[in-house]
Amino acid sequence: MxxxxxxxxxxxxxxxxxxxxxxxxxxxxxxxxxxxxxxxxxxxxxxxxxxxxxxxxxxxxxxxxxxxxxxxxxxxxxxxxxxxxxxxxxxxxxxxxxxxxxxxxxxxxxxxxxxxxxxxxxxxxxxxxxxxxxxxxxxxxxxVRPQVRIEGYRGQAVTAPEEPMPADGVERTLAQLREARASFTEVERPAADGDRVTVDFRQLDAGGLPVLDTAVKGHRFELGSPFVLEAFSEGLRGLAPGEERRFPVSYPADYDQESLAGQTRIFQVTLAKVEVKGLPALDDSFASEVGKFQSIQELRDRIQANIEAEIRDRNRQRLEAALVHGLLAKNPFELPPSMVASYVLHLLADEERRRGASLGEDERRQAIESLAPGAELAIKRWFLLDAVAKQEGLAVSDEDYEAHLGALAAAEGRPGEEIRQSVARAGAAGRIREDLLHRKVYAFLETEAKVQRAPISVPAAEA
CATH class of the missing domain: 3.30.70.1050 (Trigger factor ribosome-binding domain)
Structure with a gap:
């Protein structure tokens, strides 16, 4: 969360x-x-x-x-x-x-x-x-609610981490789309990395006898995948369908299943099936299968635009966080404990609705402890933005609000009146206006600050 x-x-x-x-x-x-x-x-x-x-x-x-x-x-x-x-x-x-x-x-x-x-x-x-x-x-x-006045935002020196546009972002996304649409063909040959294998296995004790309740049938995975222990993949390389092999697997000390962490187990594995993976060609037909794209170039352009929008959004969030943290450091204030506790319970209720089940007592206590710091920061951020808006006379006009609804309608391809009705049914008008106001405040704070961008490297998996 x-x-x-x-x-x-x-x-x-x-x-x-x-x-x-x-x-x-x-x-x-x-x-x-x-x-x-x-x-x-x-x-x-x-x-x-x-x-x-x-x-x-x-x-x-x-x-x-x-x-x-x-x-x-x-x-x-x-x-x-x-x-x-x-x-x-x-x-x-x-x-x-x-x-x-x-x-x-x-x-x-x-x-x-x-x-x-x-x-x-x-x-x-x-x-x-x-x-x-x-x-x-x-x-x-x-x-009582804190009476907040914010000082020091004019000329505030801020260092904002900035993520660069990845050079290979489009190709990595296309590779993921191809993987999701891969086809598999069964072959009669020894297993090699990249093959999808289906195995039956069980654990053996030190005497070579089966360990009770450890038998698994029809387990399927990609040989050599980083999500599979290398020792398990190594034990299967070169094994042909129908063949059996016994080999040890050592689990790392930080393995997520505590009962196996740092342990070594002996496995008896039978290879049931080997399938070779086939990836679709990157052509116009592939683009039309992915979505309503007329050509592979149109798909590439959309992916590029989406990546750029996501990175701009992440960089914007990093800048906003830097602006807020800087101003909170200059303008410390305390929150009433009941206000923080109330918001934590609000977040907790959201989490339980997401899960579709109530948290246990211990899990609930841990969740409250982990949520409290973020909840306090979120509320302080709200008070800070609200204070700056009042001090600078920033407001959201009806024209601003209507323009935003119009942009939503255009982005979703829906009539404007339909958007208005949806907003009314959800009782979201106040929240939308507040969000628009906070965007204005952030834009104002950025123009008043002395912002220095600090490029950061992002792991490929996160980019």
Missing amino acids: SSQQAAPSPGPAPSDPAPAAEGHTHAPLVAISEVSVEEPKSWQRVVTVRLPLGEWEAARAHVFTSVRRKAQVPGFRKGKVPVPMVESLYAREIALDALDWLLPRAWHQALHEVALDTVNDPDYSDIDFGDESGQFSFKATVE
């Missing part, structure tokens, strides 16, 4: 509560005497809320009626238990219900007194029932 996966937006900021100086636009839910805020961490606020003691008494009175209505005491009809007895027998339930009623309302009211952009529900503590202070009070601990 890639940590470069795009982070979901931390979401629109909750509506900013009206400043206290402007007054309330509605009747207060409860009367607040005082609200004070502490900042133990950049992402955490501890809010102390004080209320007149009468608010606590009113809350108790509010819930008392419902508690009395359901109270059951031997000798009294349901709902007819005397008030003093209800207050005595149900004191704990009354207090808990009153807190459940009062605390959320008081907290909601307190948020109209202080401007906090919270990202989680409050954790209530330090409840004072006013026995000595004469006021009811409590503390609410919450996490």
Whole structure:
């Protein structure tokens, strides 16, 4: 699972509560005497809320009626238990219900007194029932969205790794396409590298006797392939169909199957079939089989264009990563833990949907640990891009959005209205606009930065 996966937006900021100086636009839910805020961490606020003691008494009175209505005491009809007895027998339930009623309302009211952009529900503590202070009070601990301002992007020196266009990229792709369409013809001769062989084999113990449950029939592979242990291929070279051979195979210490790593096993192998591989000719007929291409040259041109587009995209991602890492180093900020945890769970749910099964407990714990750093980086990247967009007044116009949908329609050969309907059904308009905005921000950051390209070598298998 890639940590470069795009982070979901931390979401629109909750509506900013009206400043206290402007007054309330509605009747207060409860009367607040005082609200004070502490900042133990950049992402955490501890809010102390004080209320007149009468608010606590009113809350108790509010819930008392419902508690009395359901109270059951031997000798009294349901709902007819005397008030003093209800207050005595149900004191704990009354207090808990009153807190459940009062605390959320008081907290909601307190948020109209202080401007906090919270990202989680409050954790209530330090409840004072006013026995000595004469006021009811409590503390609410919450996490808040970071207030990010980015500096240093004008003239930022950035070194961006750049992958060159491979000289043999088209030929390697054509070779892969030919391999995928290879034909095989059975031959009666000894096996050689490049042949597809079918074998029956089993392991033998030190005394030459078969090891239980190790027999395999009809195993097929290409002799000499890098995906087959060389010792196994060597044991079969020169063997003719119907012949049997016994030979040892030593497994490397880093072999992916731990039970065999660093071990040596004796195999008894019977060669059942040898097939010679035939590759199709690179002609116009081959091109039409691969896709809707009129000629082999048209296929070559398409492959070249695709390779160039893929490399440009990878180089763009490398540059964007360099820009982000540089600015995060200059502008460090902390994220609320609940925000990172929420995104990790989002990624985990995606992975489980992809697999079509839930992860086991250990696997889930390991996945959470491995996903957390990438999730944190993705969210910080979102805040960074959002901050630069706001600071520089960058925005996506309706014309930008419509032009993008038009380009999608043209690329997919579909009517524009069909694309719009698909976007609407998926509820993807906001995500598309956000992606377009971030592209604008990256383009802006690139123009403002001093970018130095650093050529890198890429293994042929990855190019």
